Amino acid sequence: MWDERYADDEFAYGTEPNDFLAEHSGMLSGPVLSLAEGEGRNAVFLASLGLEVVGVDGSAVGLAKAQKLAALKGVSIQTTVVDLETYTPPANFFGAAVSISAHLPSQARKRLHRLVAQSIKPGGLIMLEGYSQAQINRNTGGPKDPDMLLTRADMEQEFPGFEVLLSREVEREVIEGKFHTGLASVVQFIGKRKEK
Template identity: 30%
Template sequence: MSDDRDRWNDRYEQADFDPDDDPVPALERRISTLPDGRALDVATGTGRNALFLAEHGYDVDAVDISDAALERARDRAAERGVDANWIRADLADFDPGRERYDVIVVSFFAALEHLPALKDALAPGGVLIYEHHLRSSDPVAGPSTDRYRYRSNDLLRACLDLTILSYEERRRPVDDGGDEDGSEDDDGTIAVATLVARRSSGGTQSYPLVSDVGGDDA
């Protein structure tokens, strides 16, 4: 764990590392459809998802292994006049509890082995938003090896015990800021899987009304 912490601290302490300020598109697009309450941002980095959730009234727990990332997140929170409960921990050592969170966000962190605990941490009706890199034959930015990428439908299969509200695999343009995934060059496009799923069951359910204007980012 200390090796991972040192590696990410080194990354976030680089003066030229300027992660994206914007939340993942699926979260931003669906925020008005999500249940209110308490949120968890996994591998928060400099807090782009956590701060967005806090600005929309959520009580936010934000977990990351990197001290340097969380220091930057606190500074950004102060600048924006919001706050979160910043937790320095390896996800393997973090207990999210049971039925605690109304929204859980995971962005660009390979955590399939932790999904059972994260799903248990969703409150009834709670929503999981998860985006991660895919293995691709296209020239894409992101992790340098497939070790840190998911295969097609890996994420979908891992969440079939939830109600799948949206699932998509695609390439998406990114700009200079890119995503907080540790890749060396985030210019160009990334290949991503994006999942939105709810802890609910039954053949007849209520579903969120989501506009198609601007394309489906979820």
């Protein structure tokens, strides 16, 4: 499905970074792991700030476009095609991990979040935005399976070794290409891995 979605010359979710990520990007240190990176808009933005970025995604087509976008903007990013349901990132390696609209079935998401938490160095951040369960009846983006939608409580539970810096569910205008456009309900979460 994702290879198909990314096959057009047009960028499905645009080329600008996610607003929430852009607003809080000054908190991040590298290297940054970007989950479900797709066509590269977030990784390329972070690289433009001088951060080393590793973008992972299940779509080779999307990541090829990510590399093209990086070349166009004059930055370098690393990309790796992975299945997020089985991916294991290296432990204690990343200064931060970013998860923007990385929607998975809840069991796969919990597994991934546990491993991502371990991949972030002490003092490093997880920064996440995804559609909340209140998004289910809206046609402004996100999965239609309630099991793939988020709650604040889930995020707080799935990153237990992290100090919660921000955790909220908000309604906001999301303008990200033709698939994410309009008023949306999202969960936003920033956590800092405790030093021990």
